[in-house]
Each structure stands twice: as structure tokens, then as C-alpha cells.
Amino acid sequence: MVKISSSLKFICAEALYFLVRFFDNPYRTCRKFMQRKKAADIYIYGETPIKTLQKLLVAADLKIGERYVELGSGRGIGCLWASSHIGCVATGVEWVPRFVFFAKCIAWLTCIPVRFVKMSFFEFDCSDADVVYLYGIHLTDLEWSALLPKLESMPPGSRLIIISEPIAHPQFVPLASIAVDFPWGRTEAFVLKKQVQLAQKNPICHNLCENTGHYETKIRPSSHRTKMAKNLETKESI
Numbered sequence: 001m002v003k004i005s006s007s008l009k010f011i012c013a014e015a016l017y018f019l020v021r022f023f024d025n026p027y028r029t030c031r032k033f034m035q036r037k038k039a040a041d042i043y044i045y046g047e048t049p050i051k052t053l054q055k056l057l058v059a060a061d062l063k064i065g066e067r068y069v070e071l072g073s074g075r076g077i078g079c080l081w082a083s084s085h086i087g088c089v090a091t092g093v094e095w096v097p098r099f100v101f102f103a104k105c106i107a108w109l110t111c112i113p114v115r116f117v118k119m120s121f122f123e124f125d126c127s128d129a130d131v132v133y134l135y136g137i138h139l140t141d142l143e144w145s146a147l148l149p150k151l152e153s154m155p156p157g158s159r160l161i162i163i164s165e166p167i168a169h170p171q172f173v174p175l176a177s178i179a180v181d182f183p184w185g186r187t188e189a190f191v192l193k194k195q196v197q198l199a200q201k202n203p204i205c206h207n208l209c210e211n212t213g214h215y216e217t218k219i220r221p222s223s224h225r226t227k228m229a230k231n232l233e234t235k236e237s238i
């Protein structure tokens with residue numbers, strides 16, 4: 001019975017998102033926001049399909065009552081799904097005001113308890129998160145370095161999910177590496193577990209710098225990502 005009502009709530013949320021899409025294309029909204037910010041990479045928007053998110057959250061073993069944080073939650077669909085289907089305490093962190101506004105309205109209308117915070121995730125405190133999801137293939141090495149102190153504050157035993165490239169960091173050990181599908185193709189996702197003690201160098205994090213012992217992140221060449229997002233935006237606006 002509880003399951004049916006959660007599914008119904010999420011179906012209502014999807015219907016509302018469908019209506020909002022008539023006058024708000026998220027790809028365009030995000031691109032315009034990034035243009036106003038004078039960002040170098042303005043094509044950063046993308047969405048995690050629900051099936052993919054489900055696979056990721058199962059791999060991260062997100063349980064009922066645990067705290068789930070999505071850094072860069074976009075329109076907030078993932079948080080609404082996690083809250084309604086898993087029963088976790090979900091928080092979406094997003095800096096595009098319009099996304100946060102609609103996500104809050106839809107959460108309120110469908111009675112799905114999710115907190116949406118309008119701020120940059122570089123400032124968000126992750127110290128009480130159990131699972132953090134970051135679909136941030138647009139992040140540069142510099143941005144990763146700025147974000148890492150926040151991720152380092154995650155409690156021991158918490159899990160971090162990232163897409164496409166693993167981070168190599170002594171406090172995070174890989175739990176799983178899984179193939180997942182996105183609208184632009186298949187890629188690898190990584191689930192890492194926060195440790196207290198230093199982890200051994202591991203095989204799937206190839207980019208721990210041998211000389212300095214510091215982490216390094218490899219990201220897709222931005223020209224590739226820009227092309228990918230442009231294609232998507234064109235497809236989406238048709």
C-alpha cells in the first residue's frame with residue numbers, strides 16, 4: 001500500500017514535470033544561467049535516467065532513512081524518486097534558481113519530502129550525508145580540487161557516486177564500478193566508500209600522482225562534452 005502511494009506520488013511528480021517542460025527547457029535554462037555567469041563551459045546540463053539512478057543507488061546500498069545528497073540536482077527528479085521509492089532523506093543542492101523553484105513546488109504539491117537548497121555545491125556541508133551523488137562530468141581539475149574538502153568531510157562509511165571518472169583519493173576506496181546508460185551513451189560509474197584510515201592504492205583509480213601522492217582527476221576533453229551537450233540540447237528543443 002505504501003509502495004503504491006509512493007509510486008503514485010512520483011507519477012504525479014513526473015506529470016507535473018511534463019507540464020513544466022512546455023514552457024521551460026532545462027537545457028536552455030541551464031545554458032542561459034551559465035552564460036550569465038560567463039562560464040567557460042555552458043553546456044553542462046544532462047539528466048540521469050531513473051533506471052540508471054536506481055542501479056547506482058542499489059550499488060551504493062542507499063537504505064531507508066539514510067541521508068541522500070545530490071550535488072547539482074538539476075530539476076530534482078532524482079531526489080524525488082529516491083525519497084519516494086527508497087524512503088531516504090533526500091537533499092538536492094542546485095544553483096539554478098528556476099530549477100530549485102519548480103522542484104520545491106513539485107515536492108510540495110506531491111507531498112514528497114525532499115529538501116532543495118539553492119546554493120553552489122562548493123559551499124554545501126556534506127558532513128552528515130550517507131550517500132552523495134555527483135553527476136559532474138563538466139567539472140575541471142581546479143573545481144574538483146575545490147570540492148574535495150567538502151567530500152573529505154563526509155562521515156566514515158558514507159558512499160560517493162560519481163560518473164565517468166573515478167577520483168583517486170586516499171580516503172575513498174572503490175566499492176563498485178558499473179556500466180550505466182545515459183541519453184548520450186554508456187559510461188562507467190563509480191561508487192566509493194569513505195574511509196577513516198588511508199586506503200591502499202587501488203587498481204581502478206589510476207590517477208593518483210606517483211610523485212606527489214596527490215589525487216588527480218581525469219575528465220573528458222571539454223570539446224567532446226560540449227559537443228555531446230549541444231547535440232542533446234538540439235534534440236531536446238525539437
Ligand SMILES: C[S@@+](CC[C@H](N)C(=O)[O-])C[C@H]1O[C@@H](n2cnc3c(N)ncnc32)[C@H](O)[C@@H]1O
Pocket residue numbers: 030044045046047048049070071072073074075078093094095096099119120121122135136137
Ligand atoms: C549534469 S546536470 C545533473 C543533474 C542531475 N543531478 C541528474 O543527474 O539528473 C548538473 C547539474 O549541476 C548543477 N551545477 C553545476 N555546478 C554547480 C554548482 N557549483 N553548484 C550547484 N549546482 C551546480 C547544474 O546547474 C546542473 O543542473
